[in-house]
Amino acid sequence: MGTRLAEITKTNKIKLQEERKELLKDIAALQERLHTEVDVDEEEGDPELHERDKAVTLLRAMEKRLDSIDAALESIKRGTYGICERCGKPIDPARLEVFPEARLCLKCQEEIERSPSSIRYRI
Ligand SMILES: [Zn+2]
Numbered sequence: 342m343g344t345r346l347a348e349i350t351k352t353n354k355i356k357l358q359e360e361r362k363e364l365l366k367d368i369a370a371l372q373e374r375l376h377t378e379v380d381v382d383e384e385e386g387d388p389e390l391h392e393r394d395k396a397v398t399l400l401r402a403m404e405k406r407l408d409s410i411d412a413a414l415e416s417i418k419r420g421t422y423g424i425c426e427r428c429g430k431p432i433d434p435a436r437l438e439v440f441p442e443a444r445l446c447l448k449c450q451e452e453i454e455r456s457p458s459s460i461r462y463r464i
Pocket of ligand 1: 427448
């Protein structure tokens, strides 16, 4: 493991843990909001309904992001952080600095984004 990657891994671990904490708080707050809004009158063509849909979409996105963060933290634990999950080559450290939860190298990420069948790899 190169020194730069080791340093980035250390920094990113802290970043990811903090982000995870924030995200969990946001998710909890959003879930709380969604729970309270269930009681809103649903039969009157609730104007809140659209907001609710948006909140659900946001919640899904947050949960997906949480998965990515968890996976990145897991790979730090396993010592495989910074290695592309698809081709096994090292991910550019500059990319990791910008996207701490990146699990694919830029090349694989681009290839996958061009192929709609592999959407699950997207961050
Ligand atoms: Zn790759």
